[in-house]
Amino acid sequence: MSFARLARALAPAVLLATLAPNAGAADDATTRLYDHSLRRLHADESVRLADRYAGQPVLVVNTASHCGFTRQFRELEAVHQRYKARGLKVAGFPSDDFRQEAADEAETAEVCFQNFGVTFDMYAPIHVTGTEAHPLFREIARQSAAPEWNFHKYVIDRNGRVVAAFGSRTKPDAPEVIAAIEKAL
Numbered sequence: 001m002s003f004a005r006l007a008r009a010l011a012p013a014v015l016l017a018t019l020a021p022n023a024g025a026a027d028d029a030t031t032r033l034y035d036h037s038l039r040r041l042h043a044d045e046s047v048r049l050a051d052r053y054a055g056q057p058v059l060v061v062n063t064a065s066h067c068g069f070t071r072q073f074r075e076l077e078a079v080h081q082r083y084k085a086r087g088l089k090v091a092g093f094p095s096d097d098f099r100q101e102a103a104d105e106a107e108t109a110e111v112c113f114q115n116f117g118v119t120f121d122m123y124a125p126i127h128v129t130g131t132e133a134h135p136l137f138r139e140i141a142r143q144s145a146a147p148e149w150n151f152h153k154y155v156i157d158r159n160g161r162v163v164a165a166f167g168s169r170t171k172p173d174a175p176e177v178i179a180a181i182e183k184a185l
Contacts, residue, residue, distance in 0.1 A: 030054050030160030032139045041094065041122040042109035049136065052121070055158050057184035058089045059172070060140065062128040064100040064150035065111040072151050073116035075172040079181070080120040086185050090120035093137070095128040098150050155180040 034049040061076060073092075080090040094101050094108050102108045105124060112118040126134040129146045137146065140154055143162040153172060155164040164180035171177070 032142075033136060033156070033160040036135055038126070038134075038136075039124040041092075041112065041124055042105050047121070047123070053089055053091070053156075054160070056087055056089050057158055057181065058091055058156040059177075059181065060136075060154040060156060061090070061092050061172070062097075062137070062147045062150060062152055063092045063094050063112075063122075064096070064098060065094065065102040065108050067098070067100040067150040069149075069151040069168050070111065070116075072172055073112060073118055077116065077118055077120065079172045079177075083181060083185065084120075088181060088185060092118070092120065092122040093128060093134075094122070094125040095150070096125060097127055097129045097147075100150055101125055153177060155184050157184045 030050070034053050037046045037048045039046045059076075059079065061072075063073070064070065076090055076092065080088070084090075092112070094112075102111065108125065109122075112122050126137070128134065128137040129141075133141065133146065140146075140156075140162055144154060144165045149168040151168045153166040153170065154162050155177070157163045163184055164177070166174070166177055166180075
């Protein structure tokens with residue numbers, strides 16, 4: 001192939017790279033965030049996070065069964081019901097990092113599914129802070145900040161970027177959380 005033909009063939013790619021120099025950055029963020037498999041809460045099924053969440057807006061929350069904020073499961077479920085048809089995924093990650101998670105995974109499942117009627121994705125307990133943090137939460141912390149307590153909420157856009165973070169005291173249906181979700185949709 002002549003140099004002129006090669007230049008013409010590559011021109012669209014060069015133009016695209018010039019117009020969107022960070023086009024690969026979204027793929028990198030998505031890969032770092034979701035290139036993992038986790039087991040569903042109190043189940044044998046594992047979920048490849050990339051298959052479930054890549055290209056979708058996600059509300060990620062670290063949870064605990066015996067916390068003063070546990071009642072936020074109600075609002076999380078309401079947000080899930082309100083936005084699931086528009087593509088929002090809600091994902092809960094129980095953790096005992098703040099010493100308020102049930103010792104038994106069956107009890108965690110009972111709190112979520114029976115006590116609060118959770119239908120959004122819940123996963124087996126993981127670490128969300130410190131050196132033992134799951135890679136998902138290490139990437140979230142790299143992009144934003146590690147959770148300081150249970151029920152820290154992160155809005156993640158379709159490109160795998162944390163676009164908003166809210167502490168435990170901010171309810172999942174607070175106006176600022178809803179605004180961030182709407183923007184991510």
